[in-house]
Amino acid sequence: MALDAGLVAAATLRRATGTDPRTCSTAETTHQLQLAHVLLDGGYDGVATLEEALAGGDHGLGTVDRLDGELVVVDGQPWRVDYTGAAELMPPSTRTPFVVVATMHHPRTVRLRNVDRATVAAAVEDLVDDPGAVISVRLEGSFTSALVRSVPPQSPPYRPYIEVCATDEVRWLHEPFDGVFVGFRFPDLDPGATIAGLHLHGLNHERTTGGHNHDLVVDDAVLSVSASRDVVMHLPDRAMADLLETPPAVRAVQRVLLRRGPSTIAQISAAVQRELPQVTADVQWLADRGFVSATEDAETAEPLWSVTMRAPGAKAEGVVADILDLLD
Template sequence: MKQRAVSWSFSVWLLLVLVFAAMPVRAGERLFQYSTIDALLAGVYDGELTMGELLKHGGFGLGTFNTLDGEMVVVDGVAYHVTAGGKAVPAPRDAKTPFASVTDFDEDTILKLAPAPNMKAFNAQLVKGLPSANAFYAIRIDGRFPWVKTRAIPGQTKPYRPLAELVKEQVIVKYTNVEGTLVGLWSPAFVKGVNVPGFHWHFLNRERTAGGHVLDCAVDSVVAKVDQLLEFTVKLPAAGAFAGTDLTPDRSSELESVEKGPAQ
């Protein structure tokens, strides 16, 4: 009888081990990405991943839309399409992206930040509070900002030109004394060519009607909610121009000009 009970207990233990081993990792612990930043820099502006499929992997993040039509800001489970000029609307679920990164935001740490006159000072302050520079982080900041300078690029037609050329056509909008949400990602240096090393920020106003890719901003005393992400998943496009694009060149200088913008 005792042997049978021990055998039954071992069977239950083994079953629980197998069940937990088969369970997927919480999305909030993982950053999901579609395509690579170097492919975007090289002019791969069409992807097959829809917003409906993207949002299954997370409700917080950023990216862009097919034909490089504006900026994507994902917050509170909604993907917003910010067009050139700064207007933001919820994106249709069948809209597609050539590049995006999302997670399910699950706050791990809160950082209290002092006022900063620009993004360089703001980022320098924030990076000191990150537990490690070698992890990924999703960062959310809600509040009122003295000013936020954003950009979005109009949709393109083929043949596509490299992104470093197209930023010259970006439409810049400056919001002053604005309430809203900064949606940020930090990626470690070792993902060079795959994602944007360091900080990458997008913005939406409180009404969710305006925003874009952040070129610069100033902050008052704010609270940054930080989600550390220790897993990173990349889904590569299975069709289109990605397979035939030369991704061997070092595009670091192109990325720097794209992220900062020629107006900087």
């Protein structure tokens, strides 16, 4: 019987309490700060510093506070490419809402000439031949063309990522481009844990520009890959199992609070178009796990609910929780 690649990879996830990768760092480990769905739903406020996040590796990608550009981690240095296309080396104190990092131990390499992005993706799979692995990818050399993008910083209430890209994304086509692209190929870890597929951010050799890669054509470049089955999720003082097992209806409430900020039950109910008792139960589910908390509205004395990014969460029950316990 063939094993589902996503389930195989999901079984390797380990939970980390706090954001310091040094507490559980091992060789051949991929470290991710925050679940992808939190970022994609509008969670753009930084939850850790780059110094904390990059303790887990010297290769990776992400973004910085308020979604202010594309983060490219090359040889241990965190570069931010802003919406004008300018690259800047960021200080360790910079806060980030989402980063994925690793260290490439004993990479496998192949030289590629005159190939497109789809061929690069196929070469990554050929070098590893393991659909359930998380693959660190580095592609360095000369490119006939490279299409990259970035976005400007956002302000609350935050819109979901797909809306930001639709209205604010800025793209550049470099012809030619000499530099390096770094990133990962993740399997599909449902629901919303990671960004599936080949995800690359790049910098030119002069370290003056780059961005999130949409497309490229290789002239002459070296592809390096290394595989990991040990993925550590660093979630700010909360249990990973709870977030992975969040019901879809409750996830919708989370999205509203991430985008709108503090809201009453009635406001949430109107936004998700569901009855007050149902929404009240969903908010209570989140509150019981420390994901949301309430303050009193000064004018109406009603509870105003908001996302609590650093609250401790109680561990959920179920298959995912059992797997994580075995891997602790």
